Amino acid sequence: MGERIPIAVPRKGRPLESVLDRIARRLDASKLADDVTSTLRNEKERTKNELEKSPADVYRRLAEYSDVDDPTEPEYTLVRDTRSGHPRRIVFDSVTIPLDGVDGVADDTEVQLIGREEPFRALRTHEVALAFDSADLILEEVVELRPEPIDRIADMNARIDPADTDVQVVTGLGDTVYHTLLATPAVAPASASLDRAFLDAYEGSLCIEPRYERLVRAVLGTQTVDGVEFCYPDDGREEEAAIAETGVGVYLTVTGSTAREHGLELGEQLFPSETVLLESPPEVTTSVARVRSLLDGADLETELAVSR
Template sequence: MTDPVPVAVPRKGRPLEAVLERIATVASDDRLDRLADGVSNTLRYEKAVTKGSVDADEGPYERLAEYSDPTTAAEPEYTLLRDDRDGKPRRIVFDAATVDLGDVTVKLVGREEPFRALRTHEFALGFDSADLVLEEVVGIRGGGLGDISDINDRIDPVDTDVRVVTGLGDTVYHTLMGREDRRRPGETYDRAYLADYEGSLCISPRYERLVTAVLGTDALDGVEFVYPEADEEEEAAIARVGLGVYLTVTGSTAREHGLAVGEHLFPSETVLMRNAAETDDSVSRVLRALEREAPDSEIRV
């Protein structure tokens, strides 16, 4: 493995911020705190520009030149991509940064899909959302998932050499929720409720495999997945259907739709992953450097 050791990371958003926070936490260098704050603030501003909520004084190429210093390894680099929003506007995203973690140097390399970059053996280490692992490689069984460690037990080694090492604790939950006015006194929307339930369950189409893996096929016997209509808010769709699974932090907007927030089913969390086929001493040093007292990554059952 080369030095610095390349590590695949997301290019933007909450997962990238979680990675930078972990890097800053395990290192004793104040520069990494400044790196984390600087990259996060820059990308939040660029997101606002892309959404049209902020007007930039300069064009994207001028801002890109201002942000990036490719001649200095210790400074972050950025790049331009086409965003998925209408009109496909240019968006400035994270590209790379070199960080010193004591006895090992790491090069964080931005990728649109870090998990898939590990699957194709481009990287030995990387960070990405645990959701993608469940959506792509976790096996479907009768019983649901219990915690992060169960993910590896469900991965068929024939499918991939990638394994989850730990979660970073930047948790947003896939949560079961249903109409408040249909809930009996003392009743909770949880796995036990779902085990006796027959009917429609509203979810986002992209999460069908994830929800099936987390709940298990036994609990979904007699349950039919239905989806929000075009341009319909997910909470509104769940209120229309009566029961659903939605990604939420506090559930405040769900309550505005008359929904009772039930059990947290699975944490949508950024995870550190490794490709077991690409392991060597330098990879082990990076893993040791990234260790700290882990947050509670338990999937609440």
């Protein structure tokens, strides 16, 4: 007899799309992944572009999208959106994926994807054995701060204090963007690289997002940030604009085009930000281990290579 294996996943955005892509490729669920992705992208556009004004409309669409009678069809829910005029947003809630016919998996085994605002915390409290979440959240919460920097996701497990949590990183999903060192030409070194060595000698303000302070301390190492004073963008101000005013900062970049538009030079890519598969080893049964192996694999294009 099989069992249902719950996996906590993000509710929306790029991380959820990366998880759905992985699920589609490994569990033969392409239609499901496409349906959820297209639905949530449409809802994001409605929220962003104010396509719907009546509060009743969002409840009507929620009822149309969700199938509460068939767990193998996706169900959605509402969350509060912080932007003015858009108090409710439709996000992913749950779906069950049968694994009938999958080699090595017991009959009637199912995977249940459960949407969470912060899947990592559901894992820490032992609600689930597996979860997908951003590697950033681990740096922000449980990776030990040390004088030496950390520059690879693969090194994170060794920096997690087992007395704090038993959560471990299994693998990454390859949706990589980077925490990048940025500076104006007036501050960037004229004849050297804009990199960690520059920050070692730098003293002054470093503009970052407030929630990334612990992450930046872990990535740079506490020795490097000696003499550095963190400052933060004013509420509602674009991060790159705030960094340009400060002169130097760290922010997530994909192409770096927005940073260049603000006159910033792109320096070292300090740390990859990537969605990762996480596990709570005490909760990993034989069935869970088999599902975990289905979601892992050499076909992943990722910054992460965790040896276990």
